[in-house]
Each structure stands twice: as C-alpha cells, then as structure tokens.
Amino acid sequence: MRAxxxxxxxxxxxxxxxxxxxxxxxxxxxxxxxPADRTGTDFIAFYAAGRVxxxxxxxxxxxxxxxxxxxxxxxGFQLGSGQVLLYNHMPYLxxxxxxxxxxxxxxxxxxxxxLLIGVFAAGIYALRHWFxxxxxxxxxPLVWASxxxxxxxxxxxxxxxxxxxxxxGVALIGWGVYKKQDWVVGIGLALTTVRPHFVLLxxxxxxxxxxxxxxxFLIFGGFLGLVSISILGFQGTKSFINILLISxxxxxxxMNENSMYNLIGLLSRMPIFIxxxxxxxxxxxxxxxxxxxxxxxAARTKELRRHHLNWIILVCILLSPHFHFHDLTLLLFPLxxxxxxxxxxxxxxxxxxxxxxxxxxILLLIGSFAEAVNLILPYILIAFLALLxxxxxxxxxxxxxxxx
Numbered sequence: 001m002r003a004x005x006x007x008x009x010x011x012x013x014x015x016x017x018x019x020x021x022x023x024x025x026x027x028x029x030x031x032x033x034x035p036a037d038r039t040g041t042d043f044i045a046f047y048a049a050g051r052v053x054x055x056x057x058x059x060x061x062x063x064x065x066x067x068x069x070x071x072x073x074x075x076g077f078q079l080g081s082g083q084v085l086l087y088n089h090m091p092y093l094x095x096x097x098x099x100x101x102x103x104x105x106x107x108x109x110x111x112x113x114x115l116l117i118g119v120f121a122a123g124i125y126a127l128r129h130w131f132x133x134x135x136x137x138x139x140x141p142l143v144w145a146s147x148x149x150x151x152x153x154x155x156x157x158x159x160x161x162x163x164x165x166x167x168x169g170v171a172l173i174g175w176g177v178y179k180k181q182d183w184v185v186g187i188g189l190a191l192t193t194v195r196p197h198f199v200l201l202x203x204x205x206x207x208x209x210x211x212x213x214x215x216x217f218l219i220f221g222g223f224l225g226l227v228s229i230s231i232l233g234f235q236g237t238k239s240f241i242n243i244l245l246i247s248x249x250x251x252x253x254x255m256n257e258n259s260m261y262n263l264i265g266l267l268s269r270m271p272i273f274i275x276x277x278x279x280x281x282x283x284x285x286x287x288x289x290x291x292x293x294x295x296x297x298a299a300r301t302k303e304l305r306r307h308h309l310n311w312i313i314l315v316c317i318l319l320s321p322h323f324h325f326h327d328l329t330l331l332l333f334p335l336x337x338x339x340x341x342x343x344x345x346x347x348x349x350x351x352x353x354x355x356x357x358x359x360x361x362i363l364l365l366i367g368s369f370a371e372a373v374n375l376i377l378p379y380i381l382i383a384f385l386a387l388l389x390x391x392x393x394x395x396x397x398x399x400x401x402x403x404x
Contacts, residue, residue, distance in 0.1 A: 013146070016358050020149045023365065028113075028158055032106060039075045042085065042326075043109050043160020047074070049087035050097030050108070058231040061094045062087065062239035074105055088243050089162060090194055091228035091236075113157055119164035120157075124148055126171035127333065130178060130306055143357075147332055151361035156326035163326045165194045170330060173202060174309050176213075186216025190224055195327070197320045201291065201312055205298040261378050262323040269375060283321050290319040310334040310389055314382055328364075328378055331385070332357055338388040 031037045048070040053061045060066055068084045100115065101108040124147050156163035172188030175181070185206070192199040206213040232240060257276065258268045264283035267274065274282075294312065301308070313330050317323055339356045360381065367373040 050101035059236035123168035129175040152328035190220035
C-alpha cells in the first residue's frame, strides 16, 4: 500500500513540475514576442543602463535623460516626465550589462535571462549546504528540481530582475554559517548588497559573533564598492545617489508601492485615510525597529543558526521599505527548512518536503490570475512559515517516528 502511495505521490510531483515548466515556457514566450510586454518589464531599466554605458561611458549610466532616450527608442513613443523606469540598482552590475546588451533588445533580454538562470542554479547548489547530511530531504533530485521551478524565481526571470543575485547571496550566507566558512559568508553578504536594505539586517548578527565575517565582507564588499566608485566617478556617483533618493520617495514610475508585499504595501492597500507619505514614514519606522530588534536579539545570542537566518528573511520581507513579488524567491529558504518539520508532524503525516515549493508555486501561480488573492496569499504564506518556525524546536522528529 505504501509503495502505491509513494508511486502516486511521485506521479503527482512529476506532473506538477512538468505543468509548471510548460506554463513558464508559454508565459515567457508570450512576453518576449510581444513588444509591449517585453518593454514593459523591469529589464528595460537594466537594458537602458547597459546601452547608456556603451554609448556614453560608464560614468553616465545613471543619467536619467540618457536612460529615457534609450527606453523611448525601444517602446516607440515619447515618455512623459517621471515615466522612465529608472535603473536604481548597484553600479557594479553595469560593466556586466555593458557586455551583455546590444541594439537587439530581445537577444539582450535572452542573454540576461540565461545568465540569471545560471546564478539561480548556483544558488540552489549552495542552498543544499544549508542542511546537514542527516537532515537533507528524501527524493533530493526532485526537491531541488521543484526548487528551481519556484514561481517567484520565474517571475524575477520574466521581469528581468536581478533577484537571482540576492538569492545566491543569501544561500552562500547560510552555507558559510553551517560550514563555518567565514569567507563564504563574506561573499554572500557582498552579493546581498544588490538589496542594500537587506544586507544591513543580515550583517547585524556578525557584530556580536563570528566577527571575522565582517573582515571578509569588508574585503569583498569593499571591492565591489571600489569598482562602483571607479566606474562612476564623482559626477556619476552624484547621479546614482540622486536616483536612490528618487526611489526612496516611492512616487516615481515603477516604484508601485501599492503592489509591494511588505508592510508599506499592505497599508497602502487598506481602506484607511493615511497619506502615502505617512504610510512611507510608518514603513521606515518599522524597518528601523526591525534593525533594533535584531540588534538586541543578536547581542544576547551566542551562536547564529540556520533557524535564525530564516527569521531574518521574514523580517526582511515584511519590514524592508522596498519589496516586490520577484524577491519572494527568498521564501524558498524557510519553506525547505520547515519542510522537515511538516514531514515529521503527525498532522501532516505522509506529506513530503518536496511538496512545499511545488504546492506553493502552484498556489501562487493560480493566485496571480486573481488580484485580490495574489495580494493576500504571500502574507498568509509568511504567517504560516512564521508559525512553523516558532514551533520548530518543540517538534521532536524521533519521538514522532515512534508514534507513527
């Protein structure tokens, strides 16, 4: 009977993964062949920065007027004031974009996507090392395959976002923490600077434990910083800071605070009579409070563990002042971490770890077709993960095995 159940489960998993893969191919294909869709993605900002660097030099990559000219050429009409999708990402990516992009927008998008898929694959490999050998899930090939197909990761590829670098950075942090390889943690933290508001939260624990990590971060992060300053120069750095300030304002085209999946996004969608600037202020206060809370917790903690990193991830998602759906790829870490708890729980008897990313991807994909569901489902998932993480230490797998 168990053998039949296992085979049926395996068929369901394979069918689910194949369905996701086919749907992803269809969605990406429809996007890339439609001029309006492909130029309406976030990639156009990356493309514009790379093309400006090619035509006007690296130091001018953050020139808004030059970015506007490149984007107008691709969309085929004149953009109004504030309609430019700004490249507000880190400067050290620009030399890479300069090499990857060309006058052919579709080919450039395709090359960028292939690179990001490779980065995601590296992140999945690093994610494997979050788990001790005796805690790694059964059916490992299927688990990692379902992780590669995680829906938020696909959305980041569909948009041309650089979430893969953030994913790899966090995966390396967890790998380095478990293997006690401080230099690996340092590289992970350096990569996580693609989201500066994230890296600060991950850095705080290392102020109190394993302080050698800070030196490695200064080496790798300092290198990226020197690269950024050297390619931009004084005027380019001013333009970069200007774009960061515009983005922090939250009102420029593409910021879309109403569609964020953090506290600011939640408050923006609630029927409350609070101005956007007041909501933004609440969000920043919550973010600073999160920093303070992690600071106090880290000062009292003797050892950083994988369990703690998952809590930091949830804090990043909810309290970061800027967070969109494509960065929900980070949920894969707590999903797989609590998967073993779910697998061994009496209540979830028979459920395999592999189902966590797969079922979550299917639910998020279906939910994307209904805006109301799409805007609330991630919060339910976060609450579910927080509940399981808070009870993780209370569930003893060995005792449960004896009862099963």
